[in-house]
Amino acid sequence: MRVITAEAAAALLKDGDTVLIGGSGSGHAVPESLIEAVERRFLSEGAPRDITSLHPVGIGDRSHRGVSRFAKPGLLKRIVCGTIVDAPAVAEMAAANQVEAYTLPQGALSQLMREIAAGRPGLLTHVGLHTFVDPRQAGGRQSERAKDDLVELVQLAGREWLFYKPFQIDVAFLRGTTADEDGNISMEDEAIFGEMLSMAQATRRCGGLVIVQVKRLAQRGALPGKTVKIPGLLVDLVVVDADQMQTYQTRQDPAFAGQIRIPLDAFPKLPLDERKIVARRCAMELQDGAVCNIGSGICTGIGIIAAEEKVLDSIVLTNEQGLIGGAPASGLDAGAARNYAAMVDQPYQFDFYDGGGLDIAFLSAVEVDPRSNVNISRFAGKVVGVGGFINISQNAKKMVFGGTLTAGGLKIETGDGKLRIAQEGRHHKFVEKVGQVSYSGDYGRERGQETIFVTERAVFRSSKDGLELIEVAPGIDLQREVLDQMGFRPAISKDLRLMDERIFRSEPMQLAGRLQPRKRPLNERLLAAGLA
Template identity: 70%
Template sequence: MRIVTAAEVAGLLQDGDTLLIGGSGAGHAVPEALIEAVETRFLADGTPERITAVHPVGLGDRTFRGASRLAHKGLLKRVVCGTLVDSPPLAQLALNDEIEAYTLPQGALSQLMREIAAGRPGLVTHVGLHTFVDPRLGGGRQSPRSKEDLVKLIEIEGKSWLFYKPFNIDMVFLRGTTADEDGNISMEQEAIFGDMLSMAQATRRCGGLVVAQVKRIAKRGTLPAKSVKIPGMLVDLVVVEPHQPVTYQTQHDFAYTGELRIPLDAFPTLALTERKIIARRCAMELRTGAICNVGSGICTGIGLVAAEENILHNIVLTNEQGLIGGAPAAGLDAGAARNYSAIVDQPYQFDFYDGGGLDIAFLSAVEIDAEGNVNISRFADKIVGVGGFINISQNAKKMVFGGTFTAGGLKVRCEDGELRILQEGGHRKFVSSLQQTSYSGPFANERGQTTLFVTERAVFRALHGALELMEIAPGIDLERDVLAHMAFRPQISPDLKTMDARLFREEPMNLQEALDGQSWPSHPRLSLLGKGER
C-alpha cells in the first residue's frame, strides 16, 4: 500500500477506462476528493477521455458535487448507475444524448459486484422483470446512443429471469475513515458500509487498481481486526482527506456513525403539511414487529413520525444502504439513519429484500395509471432512475406508495381536523399512461401483493387490476378535489371511509394505542412453544 495524492491517482486513469465508484447519495462514504481530482485533471489537460463510470447508488448533492463532477463533454462515454437524480448535470448529458446512460436497479448492480469478484458469469435475478429495465421494455437505457444490451432475458426451467452482464474494472474509488500502514481500512465514522468490500474484491479480480480515500492514517497493528472493512491485501493506494464530512451537509453526526443513540425528543419534528399527513397515514399501516423499508423522499417522514409517536421500538425500519432499526434520515441526508441497531453491507441487505424479507415497504410514486403501474424513473423531461425501488417494490409482502395527489405548487391547510386545498398542484400524478414503468401493477396482482396508494387527500388500493378509492380526507369534495384531477375514474369503494381526523391536527396521534394488539404475524412454528416466561 502506498500513500499518494488525489492528483496522482487521477493521473493514473487512462482514456477509455472503466471507473467504479463507491458511496451513496449525498456524500455517504463518497470519495469526493478523488472524483474532484479527476474533474480537475480533465479541465486542465483534457484527459482522461471517454471513460465509463459505474456507481450502484446515485452520487451527489443535486448540484455540482459527486458524479456531477464528471459531467464534462468528452470526459464520459457511459454512465451506469442506480439513479441520476443526485447529479442533474449528468442527467442533462443523457437527455442531450451526449453520453450513453443506463439506470439499473441499485440492488442488482450491488450484487453484481460480488458476481464479478467471484468470476461468475453475471447476476441472474427476477428483479426488473416487467419494468423499463426488462430488455423487452428498454433494458434500462436512458439515452438514444445507449445501444449495448447490459441486461438479457433468459429462461431457466421454463421461468423467465434477467441476466445482468459483468464488466471489466480498471480502477475503483472507495472511502473509509482510517487506514493503517498496511492499508487495512476501517469505517467507524462513516454513515454506511455500502459495497466497499465487494467492489474492492471485484476490482482485484479484474486486475484493476483499488484506491481508498480516508480521513487519517494509523500505526500498523493498531486497528482492531474486527473493525477492518477492507483488508489491506486488497488496497493498492490510499489518499488522505482529513476534512471529509459524514455527508455533504453534515460534517459529523454521532448518531449517523452509530457512536451513540439520541433521545426520541431530539429527532426533528415535521411541520403539519401535506408531507406529514402522508407520512402519518403511511405510519398507520405499521404493525408491531413488522420489518419495513422506508425509501427516500416523502416516506422518510415515517421514521420521524414514529419517533414522535414513540413507536420506533415496536417496528424495524430499514433502508437499502444496509441500516437496520432506528429511523432513516430525511432530506439530503437520506441514506443515513439514527439509533440503528445493526448495519450490514449493501449487497446483503438486497439479498434479504429480494428474498421477500420485507413485510411492508414505503416508497414514493410520481405517476400512477389505472392498472396501478407506477413511474418514478423518467418524467417531465427528467431522468431520475430507480435506485433500490425495483428490488424493494417487487418483493415486499405489502407495498405502500406515498406522495402528494398533485405536484408542482400544491398548497394545503389543516383546520379543525379537516383538509383545505388552497392551491392545486400543476401536474397530475394519476395519469392515463406512463413514460416508463418502474412498478408493474398487473405483475404485483399476479403475485398477490397488497398495494396501497396514500396521498394527503385520498387513499387507494389495487384491487383486481384496478384502483379503488377507499378513503377521502375530511373537508375534501370527491368530484372537485379528487376525481377532477385524475386522468381516469377509479372504482369507488361501497364502503368509502373518511380519513382519520387526527391526521390533520397538530398533536400526536397516539399511534401506540393503535399498534397494541396488532402485530405482524410471527412464524407459525412459534405457536408450538410454551407460553411460560423466558
Template identity: 60%
Template sequence: MRQITATQAAALLRDGDTLLIGGSGGGHAVPDALLAAVGERFRTTGMPCGITAVHPVGLGDGRTRGAGHLAQKGLLKRVASGTFVNSPGIARLALDEEIEAYTMPQGAMSQLMREMAAGRPGLLTKIGLHTFVDPRLGGARQSARAKEDLIEVVQFRGEEFLFYKPYHVNVAFLRGSAADEDGNLSMEHEAVTLEMLSMAQATRRMGGIVVAQVRRIVPGGSLHPKMVKVPGILVDAVVVDADQWQTYETQDSPAYSGHLRVALEDIPRLPPGPRRIVARRGALELFEGAICNLGSGISTGIANVAAEEGVLHRICLTNEQGNIGGAPASGNEAGAAISPDAQVDQPYQFDFYDGGGLDLAFLSFAEFDAQGNVNVSRFGGRIVGPGGFINISQGAGSVVFGGTLTAGGVPKAVERVEQVTYSGPYARSRGQRVLYVTERAVFQLGEAGPELVEIAPGADIEADVIAAMGFRPRVSPGLRRMDAGLFADGPMGLATRLAERPPRPALNRLAMAQAAE
C-alpha cells in the first residue's frame, strides 16, 4: 500500500476516464478531499477533461462540496447517479445541456456494483419498469445530450425486466475511517458502509486504480479482521485527511456510528402545521412490528410522531443506506440513523427491499396525477433524480405518499406528472395498496386512479379539495372525515391504536404458536 497526497490522487485521472465514487448524501463516507483535489486540478491545469462520474448516491452539501467539486464545464462528459439533489452544480450542467446526465434507481446502481465485481454482464431486475427509467419512457436520461442506452428492456422466461449495463472503471475514490499499513480499510466511525467493497472489487477486476481516503493510518495487524470492510489486496493507495468529518455537518457522532445509544424519545416534537398533520395521518398506518422506510422530506416526520407517541420501539424504521432500527436522520444528515440496531452494506439492504421486506414505505411526493403516478425526480425546472425512491416504492407491501395538496397555491395533484417516478397503473396490476396523504384529504389508489376516501373535519369537498387539484378524482361512496385527533395539539393515542391492530403476520403466528403450548 502506498500513501499519497490528494493532489497525487487527482493526477491519476486521465482525459475520458470513468471515476467511480463511494459515499452518500451530505458527506457520509464521501471522499471529499479527493474530489476537491480533482476540481482544483482542473481549475489550474484544465485536466482531466471529459470524465464520466458514477456514484449510486447523490453526493454533496447542497452547495459546492461532494460532486459539486466536479461541476465545471469541460471536466465532466457524463454523470450517472441516483440523484443530483445534493449537488445543484451538477443539476445546472444537466439543465444547460453541458453534460450527459442520467439518474437511476439508487438500489439498482448499488447492486450493479456487485454484478460488475463478479464479472457478470449487468443487472437484471424489475426495478424501474414503467417509470422514466424504462427506455420506453426516457431511459433515465435527464439531458438531451444523453444519447447512449444504459438500460434495456429484455424478456426473460416470459417476463419483462430491465437490464442495467455495467461501466468500465479506471479509478475509484473510496473512504474509510482508518487504514493499516497493509491498506486494510475499516469504517467503524462512518455512519454508513454502502458498497465500498463491491466498488473496490469491481475496479480491481477491470485493472483500475483504487484510492481510499481515511482519517488515520494504524499499524499493520492492529485492525480486527471483522472490522475490515475493504481488504488491503484491493487498495492501491491511501490518502490521509486528518480533518475528515463524519458528515458535512457533524464532525463525529457516536450515535451515528453505533458507539453510543441515545434515548430516541428525545427526538423533537413536530410543530403544529401541515407537516405534522400529514406525518400523524401516515403514522396511523403503523402496526406492531411494522418494518418501514422513511423517505426524505415530509415523511421523515413519522419518526418524530412515533417518538412523541412512545411507540418508536414497537416498530422498525430503516433507511436504504443500510441502517436498521433507531431513528433515521433527516435534512442534510439523511442517510445516517440515530442509534441503529444494525448497519448492513447498501446492496443487501436493497436486496431486502426489492424482495418485499418492507411492510410500509412512507415517501413524499412532488406531484401525483389522475393515473396515480407520482413524480419526485424532475419538476418545476429542477432535476432531482429518484435516489432510492423507485426501489422502495416498488418493493414495499404498502406505500403512503405524503405531501401538501398545494405548494404556494399551485396544485400538486395534476392531470399528468412531468416525469413518472412511480407508476400507478403498474402498482394496480400488482395489487399494491397505495395512499396519498395530504393535510386536508386522503386518497387511495383505485381502479380509476386516486379516489378521495377521507376529508379534513370542516373542509368542503369542492371548495377545499377538488378546487385545489388539477383533475377531478372519484369520490368514494364511503367517504369519511379524517380523525379529529390528527389536528389536536396533544398525543393521539397511537400506542393504544397499535395494540388494537393486527401485528406483522410473523409476530401473530409466533403468538399463536406460544398460546398453543
C-alpha cells in the first residue's frame, strides 16, 4: 500500500473513466478531498474529460461541494446515482440536457455493487416496477442525452422483474477513518458504513484502482482485525486528510460514530410550525415495537417528536444508510443517527427493506394525484432523483407520506388546539397528474398496502376510489382551505373527522403509553411452544 497526495490520485484518472464514489448525501464518509482534487486538476489542465460519476446515494451539500465540483463543461459526461438534488449544479446540467443523467433506486445501485463484485450478470429485483424507473416509463432517465438502457424489464417464473445492468468501474474513491501500513481501513469515526467493502470488491473485480481517503495512519497490526472494514488486499492507494469532517455540517459528533448515547432531553426541539404539525400527526401512526423508516425532508422530524414524547425506545427507527434504532438526524446531517443499536452495511439494510421488513415507512411527498401516485423525483423543472424512496415505499407494510398541502410562502398560526392559514402557499401539491411516478398508488393497492397522506391541515388515504379525505384540522374551512387548494376533488369519507387537537398545542402530546399496538402476525412455531 502506498500513501499519495490527493493531487497524485486525481492525476490517475483518464478520459472516459467511470469513477465510483462512496459515501452518502451530505458528506457522510464522502472522500471530499479526492473529489476536490479532480476539480482542481480539470480547472488547471482540462483533464480528465468525459468521466462517468457513479454513486448509489446523492453526494453534495446542496451547494458547491460533492459532485457539484464535477459540473464543468467537458469534465462530466454521465451521472448515475440515486439522488441528484444534493449537487444542484449537476442537477441544472441534467435539466438543461448538458449531461447524460440517470437516477435509479438507491437500494438497487447499492445491491448492484455486490453483484458486480461477484461477477454476476446484474441485479434482478421487483423494485422500480410501475415507476419512472420502469423501462415502460422512463427507465430512470433524467435527460434526453441519456440514451442507454440501464434497466430492462424481464419475465421470470411467471413474474415481472427489473434487471439492473452492471458497470465497468475504472477507479473507486472511498473513505475510512484509519489506514494501517498494509492498507487495512477502519471506519470508527464515520457516521455510516455505506457499501465501502462491496465497492472495493466490485472495483477489484473490474480491474480498477481502489483509492481510499482517511483521517490518519496507524502502524502495521495496530488495527484490531474486527474493526477493519476494507481489507488491505483490496486497497491500492491511500490519501490522508487530517481535517476530514464527519459530515459536511458536523466536524465530529461521537453520537454519530456510536461512541456515546445522549439523553432524550438533549435532542433538539422543533418549533410549532407546519413541519412539526405534520411530524406530530405522522407520529400518531407509530405502533409499539414497530420497525420504521424515517425518510429525509419533513419526516425527519418524527424521530425528534419520538424523543420529545419519550417513545423513542418503544419503536425501532431506521434509515436506508444502515442505522437501526435511535433517532435519525435531520438537515444536512440526514443519513446519520444518534443512539442507534446497530450500524450495518447499506446493501443489507436494503435487503431487509425489499423483503418487507418495515412495518411502517414515513416519506415526504411533493406531488400527489387522484390515484394516489406520488412524485418526488422531478417537478417544477427540477431534477431530484429518488434515493431509497422506491425501495422503501414499494415494500413497507404501511406507507405514510408527509408534506404540506400547498408550498411556497405557506404561513400558519396555531392556538387553542386549532389551525389557521395566515398565508396560503403559491403551489398546489395535490395535482391532476404527477410529473413522474415515484410511487404507484395502483401497485400499492394491488399488493394490499395501507397508505395514508398527512398534511398540516388534512389527512387522506389511498382507497379503491383513489385518494380519500379522512381528517381535517380544527379551525380549517373544508371547502376554501382544503378542496379549493387541490387540483382535483378527492373522495370524502362518510366518517370525516377532526384531526387531534393535541397536534396543534405547544405542550407534548403525551404519546407515551398510547401507541397503537403493533400489527404483526405471531410466529406459529413460537405460539406452539408457548413463547409468543
